[in-house]
Amino acid sequence: MAWQVQFRVFRSSRGEVPAHFDPFTVEIKPDETVLDGIERIWAFQDRTLTFRHACHHASCGSCAMRVNGVEKLSCVTYIQDVTSDGGTLVVEPLRNFPIVSDLVVDVSPMFHRMHEVGMPIIRSAEPLGKPENFNCFENCIECGMCVSACPVMLTSNQYLGPAALAAAQRTIAEPRGVDVRSIWQLADDENSVWRCHTAFECGEVCPSNGDPAGAIMALRRRLILERIKSLFGRGILARQRGG
Amino acid sequence: MATITRVTRWGGYPAWAWILQAASGVLLVVLLSLHIIAQHFVAPGGVLDYGGVVAHLRNPVIFVLETAFAGSVLFHVFAGVRAILLDLAPSKAQERSINVILTTLGVGLFVYGLVLTLVVVTR
Amino acid sequence: MTGNGQHNTALRWGDSVRWFDARRRGLGMWAFALNRITGVLLMIYLLVHFVNISVLYLGETAWNQLMDLFRMPPFLIFDVALVLVLLYHGLNGIRLVILALDIGVAQQKRIFWGLMAFGTVVAVFTAFGLFRG
Incomplete structure (x- = not known):
């Protein structure tokens, strides 16, 4: 049974002031991950969204981002652990690094x-x-x-x-x-x-x-x-x- | 190995600032307990009347303890304020001003407290 | 741009006071933010304390009048609050020193709650002492 979750995704390209949040409504199962949701947004809603990901099993560290203000590896962060059906997820890039674009920072x-x-x-x-x-x-x-x-x-x-x-x-x-x-x-x-x-x-x-x-x-x-x-x-x- | 390019200052100054802050903190736990017990739990109603304060401060052991307490509390407080101010990312020039102002305040209040005590116990 | 190994994100004023914001953060962050907040409160109290001990200079009558004021219940409540703030700052400070000596780092949360439990007991006794006397 899929949940309906609103992703509020941080958007910024180099030099853009101010940065803003884009809302995306995503159908997602509670045992899917935050990264699944972001990939789905990229695949079906906005091809310009940039984010880093690679291994999908917590060994590369690429998909680190802030979910509701707290740092998470989005590939192993389950939807049911961070929101509820009809709920919101605020997704932001890591702090304290220069932002390259959207969720991608220069590490x-x-x-x-x-x-x-x-x-x-x-x-x-x-x-x-x-x-x-x-x-x-x-x-x-x-x-x-x-x-x-x-x-x-x-x-x-x-x-x-x-x-x-x-x-x-x-x-x-x-x-x-x-x-x-x-x-x-x-x-x-x-x-x-x-x-x-x-x-x-x-x-x-x-x-x-x-x-x-x-x-x-x-x-x-x-x-x-x-x-x-x-x-x-x-x-x-x-x-x-x-x- | 990459060369070290960050500006570093290695005179032990940051280290001693931290160590003295911790040491004065530990000392304060002891001195403040004595201060509070001596001032408030021996006195009726929790506070000493004027005669009580003067007699208290005329005791040389208490006088030394209170002076040590004043010195360490002022150091600890102003070193703590400095730590908070340094987290506001001041420039090197601003940092020097912070050091000068806080040292002056700390030393000034210590001397003020000492003079006040001596005036009260000697008249 | 980043060749010198620095985090070249521009610092903003808001970032510099973000230590205050422990929402959704762990116990250690709360302990740190509270340590600073209680520290600032104690600094303000120390300055006020310097003003009130200055009344000693004005002589016996003025001092004793001030002390009569301090024996009133609103000031006793203030005293209890002061003791709570002091206990927090002092006990958490002890925790920071213990941790800096690399003792019990893995147990830092238990050390925190243990010290806070001890502080609660001391606070209760102090409150009884203040209101009884």
Whole structure:
């Protein structure tokens, strides 16, 4: 039995001011997904609607968007979980990224930062040590949802952001030959670990239990301990000052 | 590996701002509990009359505790205000003004409180 | 445009105060927004407190009159509200310090509710103490 749902879809092309919402009424079953609805809008109602999607099973991260204000992977977000028959769905692109068109954002700022912190996801060797220690961050699918959900990211486009900070923690925990001094420096920066307000929104929306908030807390603990050590002329921060 | 192009400042200044905010917060939990218990739960009706306040502040232990309390609460409050203001994305020049204004306010209120206390206990 | 690794979305004033808006967000976001709101309230109270302790300078009569005023029920209700705000800000602050030491991060919601339960007990005792005395 199909439901009737009104999709209110964010529309914008580069340079268009102001952006607006287009309403589309869609016949959709409650156990279909938000992405199914958007594809149906594109197929039968408006061929100009742009959105990103690929795998349809939560492993590529392309279809990340905001559904009723909250970041979701639209391919695994079921209609019955976010609206009701005759209800409305507000669909918007991720926040904190430049909008390319409609639901498509430019996620390259996040990837640049992943490079800055040693890109620990792309690895030349298999994890060392016990696998359970290294499971979490490797599950990151780089969807950008944590960056969109982060309230600090909203206030500063200089903030390193949850994904890159989690990656920094990962690289420091297991450097594999990467020079971690520059990563310590990035993490200790005014726009990094100290900027996080511990709102846990990144972990709240993460589709793969990457636990970026936990990684930031681990990094913060490391940095606090190193700072205290540096008072006594010890540890990595003290050595850094010398060279 | 890509080069680092973001402007970074690594003098430990942001780190110490955070650590001192946390440390003053923890200290305040202790000092504020003492402050409230000392001021309100030993006094009839929850507040001390004038003689009570003066006798209270003349006790050197209380005086030291109250001064430490005033110092840490002012630091914590104005460092907190600074954190909120920094989230409004100020320019570097605006950030410097924020630092100067808030430091002046904090130090000014601390000195005011100290002078007020000394005037009251010595007359 | 994005070659320098920055998020080049233009910041708007509205974005800078969006931390206030925790609607449809998780417990951590509510905790953070409330922490700031209670922080601002406490700052205002501190400034008012500086004004009211200044009455000490005016001498015994003025101070005792002010204290008679503060013993009246509307001010006692204000005192209870103040204690609630202080308890929230202080206990949530303790949670933030615990988490920053990487302790119990996976349990952050339980830690929050545990501390709030403790705060409720303290608040009830304080309220009884204030109205009895």
